[in-house]
Amino acid sequence: MRALVERLPAEDILFYADTARIPYGGKSKETVIRFSIENAIFLFEHSIKLLVVACNTATAHALDKLLQLFKIPVIGVIQPGSEKACQVSKSGKIAVLGTKGTIQSGAYREAILNKLSTAEVVSVACPLFVPLVEERYIDHPATRLIVKEYLKPVKEAQVDTILLGCTHYPILQRLIEEEMGPGVQIVDSAYTCAEKIAHTLAELQLENDQSQGTYRYFATDDPEKFRINGEDILGRRMENVALAPHPHR
Amino acid sequence: MRALVERLPAEDILFYADTARIPYGGKSKETVIRFSIENAIFLFEHSIKLLVVACNTATAHALDKLLQLFKIPVIGVIQPGSEKACQVSKSGKIAVLGTKGTIQSGAYREAILNKLSTAEVVSVACPLFVPLVEERYIDHPATRLIVKEYLKPVKEAQVDTILLGCTHYPILQRLIEEEMGPGVQIVDSAYTCAEKIAHTLAELQLENDQSQGTYRYFATDDPEKFRINGEDILGRRMENVALAPHPHR
Numbered sequence: 001m002r003a004l005v006e007r008l009p010a011e012d013i014l015f016y017a018d019t020a021r022i023p024y025g026g027k028s029k030e031t032v033i034r035f036s037i038e039n040a041i042f043l044f045e046h047s048i049k050l051l052v053v054a055c056n057t058a059t060a061h062a063l064d065k066l067l068q069l070f071k072i073p074v075i076g077v078i079q080p081g082s083e084k085a086c087q088v089s090k091s092g093k094i095a096v097l098g099t100k101g102t103i104q105s106g107a108y109r110e111a112i113l114n115k116l117s118t119a120e121v122v123s124v125a126c127p128l129f130v131p132l133v134e135e136r137y138i139d140h141p142a143t144r145l146i147v148k149e150y151l152k153p154v155k156e157a158q159v160d161t162i163l164l165g166c167t168h169y170p171i172l173q174r175l176i177e178e179e180m181g182p183g184v185q186i187v188d189s190a191y192t193c194a195e196k197i198a199h200t201l202a203e204l205q206l207e208n209d210q211s212q213g214t215y216r217y218f219a220t221d222d223p224e225k226f227r228i229n230g231e232d233i234l235g236r237r238m239e240n241v242a243l244a245p246h247p248h249r
Numbered sequence: 250m251r252a253l254v255e256r257l258p259a260e261d262i263l264f265y266a267d268t269a270r271i272p273y274g275g276k277s278k279e280t281v282i283r284f285s286i287e288n289a290i291f292l293f294e295h296s297i298k299l300l301v302v303a304c305n306t307a308t309a310h311a312l313d314k315l316l317q318l319f320k321i322p323v324i325g326v327i328q329p330g331s332e333k334a335c336q337v338s339k340s341g342k343i344a345v346l347g348t349k350g351t352i353q354s355g356a357y358r359e360a361i362l363n364k365l366s367t368a369e370v371v372s373v374a375c376p377l378f379v380p381l382v383e384e385r386y387i388d389h390p391a392t393r394l395i396v397k398e399y400l401k402p403v404k405e406a407q408v409d410t411i412l413l414g415c416t417h418y419p420i421l422q423r424l425i426e427e428e429m430g431p432g433v434q435i436v437d438s439a440y441t442c443a444e445k446i447a448h449t450l451a452e453l454q455l456e457n458d459q460s461q462g463t464y465r466y467f468a469t470d471d472p473e474k475f476r477i478n479g480e481d482i483l484g485r486r487m488e489n490v491a492l493a494p495h496p497h498r
Contacts, residue, residue: 019276020270020280021270027268028470028471127384128380128381131377131380141394142392142395145391221276225277
């Protein structure tokens with residue numbers, strides 16, 4: 001959202017947060033597909049012109065299905081993130097950190113190898129990162145121990161690039177950098193993804209010509225709690241936050 | 250479930266696990282009430298004679314509403330757990346550990362003070378315990394650090410009894426005991442709750458007269474994953490595990 005607002009200030013954005021049913025990271029492919037379709041249909045009812053799947057687990061499990069089902073362009077976060085990692089890496093040794101669902105799907109590995117067939121990919125599921133970030137255990141000794149444990153295979157593989165394959169992980173970026181030491185680049189998909197969205201809108205001549213877009217937010221659990229956390233992450237006021245109506249929650 | 254099977258072997262039990270939407274611990278009262286009603290209705294469709302809300306967060310937020318709405322007896326885990334803590338405590342200084350939702354609801358504090366008006370209650374939300382248990386970080390140094398941090402106010406208050414107000418927490422019992430040292434009793438609600446259910450069934454003459462009950466399990470996410478985890482916790486084979494049908498998931 002932050003990357004999109006910066007890159008495409010003229011666009012109207014509807015943000016849908018399924019806070020009643022998160023986290024998706026450990027749930028099955030079938031469930032994540034069902035949730036993703038339900039969430040997409042809510043947005044379609046608001047006449048969106050393009051759908052961004054701004055969640056790595058939902059992209060990993062459900063992007064193919066959404067692309068099959070729906071006519072409007074659908075953009076996930078895995079493709080852009082993988083492209084950026086392949087650009088940045090010199091040695092071709094790339095680590096991917098993500099939820100269980102994202103890692104087990106193999107979606108990042110596949111996207112990286114499609115782009116750079118000689119790449120060596122080390123994939124690590126880091127299921128405790130999301131709850132640690134949500135509890136603001138950002139600079140806690142327990143978090144450092146868990147970072148150290150998860151990154152052990154990454155250090156052993158001597159990668160030069162780490163791809164943060166979950167929206168929460170950039171908040172732990174400094175800890176990850178400290179554990180890895182110098183010489184390792186850390187990439188996330190947000191800005192590359194916003195770039196891809198800009199290209200797609202231009203290509204399809206779908207760009208807005210107004211000067212300033214409007215923003216609306218929907219959450220499936222308590223919208224006030226969502227607004228407080230959201231403003232903290234987004235760094236801007238969120239004016240139009242509403243509870244998503246039944247049955248879309 | 251394990252306590253019920255031991256105490257009431259003649260009863261048929263339907264177990265419903267909302268694995269697609271857990272955890273409930275950080276979600277709002279309104280959402281937990283909505284989920285709890287949906288889950289209850291699924292069980293009513295299977296003609297149950299008594300409903301056990303075997304989740305502390307659901308009991309804390311939704312028990313009153315379920316009691317208002319439905320005719321059959323509904324039993325939660327907070328009342329029995331609180332009664333046991335009050336029986337066990339000599340000093341009347343009792344700590345309650347639970348999810349954010351359970352602690353913020355004040356339901357345990359209220360139940361304890363109703364039973365023992367002179368009690369001193371220290372309530373601590375331990376939101377990282379559930380993910381740590383689910384990731385099997387049971388005996389990990391990071392878990393020890395987090396236990397130490399959460400228990401700081403409990404040690405300062407010099408309680409003699411700790412009530413484990415979440416179904417996952419008994420798995421961390423040894424760590425909690427080691428952190429607290431001797432002289433502190435740890436109680437959970439499972440067996441007291443099974444006792445209350447037995448009394449209620451006897452009182453209402455609803456007991457089964459067969460020799461051995463049957464067990465059926467429903468999960469809203471992948472039933473196979475649920476079965477594997479369930480057998481591990483339950484210590485018995487789970488034969489009839491099914492995906493709960495739409496829209497009850």
